[in-house]
Amino acid sequence: MVWYIIILTKMKTTIKQTNIMERLLKNKSPRKIKKGEEIQAKIVSVSKKGVFFDIGAKAYAVLGNKELKEISTYLPHLKAGETTTVKVISEESKDGFPVVSLRGFFEKGKWEILKNRKEKEEEIEVVCGEYGKGGVFVDFMGIRGVIPKIQLTEEYLNQPEKLLNKKIRVKILEVEQEKNRLVVSQKAAALKISQKELAKKFNQMKVGEVYQAKVLGVSDFGIFCEVNGVEGLVHISEISWEKVSNPSSYVKPGETIKVMVVEKNPTDFKLNLSIKRLSRDPWEKIEEKYPKNKEVVGEVVRKEKYGYFIRLEPGVEGLIHISKLTGKEDLKSGQKVKAMVERINQKNRRMSLVLPQKEKPVTYR
Numbered sequence: 537m538v539w540y541i542i543i544l545t546k547m548k549t550t551i552k553q554t555n556i557m558e559r560l561l562k563n564k565s566p567r568k569i570k571k572g573e574e575i576q577a578k579i580v581s582v583s584k585k586g587v588f589f590d591i592g593a594k595a596y597a598v599l600g601n602k603e604l605k606e607i608s609t610y611l612p613h614l615k616a617g618e619t620t621t622v623k624v625i626s627e628e629s630k631d632g633f634p635v636v637s638l639r640g641f642f643e644k645g646k647w648e649i650l651k652n653r654k655e656k657e658e659e660i661e662v663v664c665g666e667y668g669k670g671g672v673f674v675d676f677m678g679i680r681g682v683i684p685k686i687q688l689t690e691e692y693l694n695q696p697e698k699l700l701n702k703k704i705r706v707k708i709l710e711v712e713q714e715k716n717r718l719v720v721s722q723k724a725a726a727l728k729i730s731q732k733e734l735a736k737k738f739n740q741m742k743v744g745e746v747y748q749a750k751v752l753g754v755s756d757f758g759i760f761c762e763v764n765g766v767e768g769l770v771h772i773s774e775i776s777w778e779k780v781s782n783p784s785s786y787v788k789p790g791e792t793i794k795v796m797v798v799e800k801n802p803t804d805f806k807l808n809l810s811i812k813r814l815s816r817d818p819w820e821k822i823e824e825k826y827p828k829n830k831e832v833v834g835e836v837v838r839k840e841k842y843g844y845f846i847r848l849e850p851g852v853e854g855l856i857h858i859s860k861l862t863g864k865e866d867l868k869s870g871q872k873v874k875a876m877v878e879r880i881n882q883k884n885r886r887m888s889l890v891l892p893q894k895e896k897p898v899t900y901r
Contacts, residue, residue, distance in 0.1 A: 566594035654708035664699040681718030768807030777851025818851040854887035
């Protein structure tokens with residue numbers, strides 16, 4: 537520590553003397569500076585031991601000790617001879633040097649570092665926070681980002697809360713300063729996945745084609761899969777032609793399933809997948825199969841405020857509206873009932889049913 541102070545003192549003394557001599561030779565009056573003032577400064581020298589700026593004052597300015605501790609991260613982005621904006625913290629320290637802050641540059645510099653690391657596919661270190669709906673939240677020098685659940689390795693995929701307060705290496709997937717958006721991948725860093733290689737695999741995928749997919753995980757809104765090294769999601773609405781309330785009842789992590797690619801997202805190299813489109817849409821020729829006034833047999837699947845839903849076949853349900861009931865009916869879930877087809881709206885996938893009866897209720901319309 538003693539040698540560090542001696543070297544830094546000698547550096548400051550030499551630079552101060554040189555600076556004064558330059559001013560005398562140029563016969564130029566030094567500018568007056570005020571605390572809190574933001575000014576353009578030329579970087580004279582930069583290292584882990586100190587950063588010196590020419591701000592036009594009687595002596596070169598130095599970077600404050602607090603920010604000097606953070607300088608290692610920013611060294612590749614600070615070069616002697618370049619000009620940057622600094623803020624005056626002290627007009628003159630005990631060593632006789634003005635003290636300035638690079639906080640403004642640091643804030644902007646963080647995003648520049650992220651963009652640079654993303655372009656070069658280099659890793660960064662983040663601190664993990666809580667696990668939420670969007671994934672595991674992380675912190676990179678004050679910038680908040682997220683690791684989507686699908687971007688975790690198998691070790692943490694089912695227990696993301698284990699990452700809380702851990703420092704981990706990640707690769708950057710998305711970075712947008714304007715939207716304050718940072719998306720990273722722990723899996724890409726751990727498995728050394730190259731974005732260029734991923735892009736190549738992504739471009740080989742074809743919309744409408746059927747592929748084998750490995751189930752990575754299941755959530756309330758769908759099934760996460762991997763198809764030939766490319767990640768995708770089977771949204772809950774694309775699992776079955778029937779109404780799906782619990783995706784985990786259809787598949788388990790580790791299983792291999794067939795899926796169809798329905799859409800490609802080139803922004804983040806993700807696939808939108810479908811299981812239900814591998815089978816025929818039961819509503820395709822619905823009016824031919826269930827013409828008006830046809831008597832059908834179905835199963836009561838649920839009761840709502842506005843009536844009963846009756847399943848005629850997987851993916852096809854009809855509604856007996858409350859206005860078509862006498863009020864004496866008490867249908868139970870799972871019960872088989874006879875009904876008549878009243879009307880069909882194929883576009884909106886809706887079917888109206890009525891119970892067979894000798895006399896129509898007063899409210900029938």
